[in-house]
Amino acid sequence: MDDLSLHVLDIIENAVAAGATNIEVRITDDEEQNLFMIEIADDGRGMDKEALKKAIDPFYTTKTVRKVGLGLSMLAQAANEAGGKFEVQSQPGRGTKIHARFMHDHIDRKPLGDMAETITAFIAGNGEKVDLTYHHRRGDQEFFFYTAEIKQVLEEITICHPEVISFIKREIRDGVKSISKRSKI
Amino acid sequence: MKKLKIGDLAKIRDKVRKTAVLRQGKARAKITVHMGTCGIAAGARDILSGLLEDIKSKKLSDVIVTTSGCAGLCSREPMATVEITGKPPVKYVDLTTEKMKKILSQHVIKGNIVNEYALAIGSERTH
Numbered sequence: 001m002d003d004l005s006l007h008v009l010d011i012i013e014n015a016v017a018a019g020a021t022n023i024e025v026r027i028t029d030d031e032e033q034n035l036f037m038i039e040i041a042d043d044g045r046g047m048d049k050e051a052l053k054k055a056i057d058p059f060y061t062t063k064t065v066r067k068v069g070l071g072l073s074m075l076a077q078a079a080n081e082a083g084g085k086f087e088v089q090s091q092p093g094r095g096t097k098i099h100a101r102f103m104h105d106h107i108d109r110k111p112l113g114d115m116a117e118t119i120t121a122f123i124a125g126n127g128e129k130v131d132l133t134y135h136h137r138r139g140d141q142e143f144f145f146y147t148a149e150i151k152q153v154l155e156e157i158t159i160c161h162p163e164v165i166s167f168i169k170r171e172i173r174d175g176v177k178s179i180s181k182r183s184k185i
Numbered sequence: 186m187k188k189l190k191i192g193d194l195a196k197i198r199d200k201v202r203k204t205a206v207l208r209q210g211k212a213r214a215k216i217t218v219h220m221g222t223c224g225i226a227a228g229a230r231d232i233l234s235g236l237l238e239d240i241k242s243k244k245l246s247d248v249i250v251t252t253s254g255c256a257g258l259c260s261r262e263p264m265a266t267v268e269i270t271g272k273p274p275v276k277y278v279d280l281t282t283e284k285m286k287k288i289l290s291q292h293v294i295k296g297n298i299v300n301e302y303a304l305a306i307g308s309e310r311t312h
């Protein structure tokens with residue numbers, strides 16, 4: 001994976017496979033604390049202790065079409081290579097929470113990439129069944145995005161419609177850009 | 186903090202409402218882009234994004250786009266499956282945005298399978 005936004009898409013696809021209907025993505029970009037963090041929480045079926053232990057082993061998967069599962073172990077590796085830490089918390093029936101921390105200034109920290117593309121790709125495929133919230137903090141500035149808010153305005157029109165997807169992409173691009181400027185003190 | 190442009194979204198809703206036949210029952214074609222880990226690593230996100238753009242600019246209201254998980258054929262990702270109502274599904278492999286464009290205009294719109302990009306029947310393997 002070239003950038004972290006692709007990892008995020010992969011991890012939230014796992015949540016859908018686990019039957020999640022609500023997913024929360026949090027990005028923390030804090031240069032002052034030398035911290036870059038991705039947190040993803042879902043309300044899917046979760047994992048028991050044993051499954052959790054195996055989950056970040058690349059040779060473990062509950063998939064039947066292929067014998068290796070790479071998603072989690074690839075993100076774990078990306079975090080470890082960038083002086084960070086990777087953790088998964090999960091409980092059967094209570095969902096799963098993934099934390100990936102990176103040293104912000106580490107030379108091997110992958111760039112975030114395009115979150116607007118990741119969120120819209122996710123919505124185009126899963127937006128009708130799954131609600132997603134996206135929270136992005138950069139320094140002391142924040143951006144929030146909720147699919148539930150979009151759906152409320154759309155009434156019976158699907159959130160997966162290409163016109164809507166295009167709108168959401170612009171919204172997220174603008175939102176992420178709005179927190180990229182240095183705040184005035 | 187940036188606020189959602191609700192007015193703009195409501196306008197899109199009203200516009201879509203006038204033209205929408207985009208419901209499962211009425212769709213003439215369905216395109217599924219595979220979003221497994223290898224698919225994503227190989228560029229599936231851009232394939233999907235380009236496809237949606239193309240459908241939007243061509244104003245196709247009877248084509249549904251969706252995603253699925255791993256298709257079990259890592260080395261041939263990115264992949265997409267095209268289903269035209271009443272016809273057997275066709276799997277396309279080793280996609281690029283350009284190939285996807287051609288598949289949309291040749292297969293989805295005109296009904297001619299793009300054989301050179303399609304997975305040869307019988308060559309499918311599950312690992």
Ligand SMILES: Nc1ncnc2c1ncn2[C@@H]1O[C@H](COP(=O)(O)OP(=O)(O)OP(=O)(O)O)[C@@H](O)[C@H]1O
Nearest residue numbers: 014015018046055061062069070071072073096222
């Ligand atoms: N959010 C989640 N909720 C419940 N179980 C999960 C979740 N994420 C991962 N798992 C479990 O951990 C296993 C390993 O996940 P991982 O993403 O590494 O591989 P995979 O999804 O099986 O395959 P790949 O990602 O390579 O397509 C999964 O098969 C699944 O059983």
Ligand code: FES
Nearest residue numbers: 221223255258259
């Ligand atoms: S993601 Fe690799 S074969 Fe499905």
Ligand SMILES: [Mg+2]
Nearest residue numbers: 014071072222
């Ligand atoms: Mg996975």
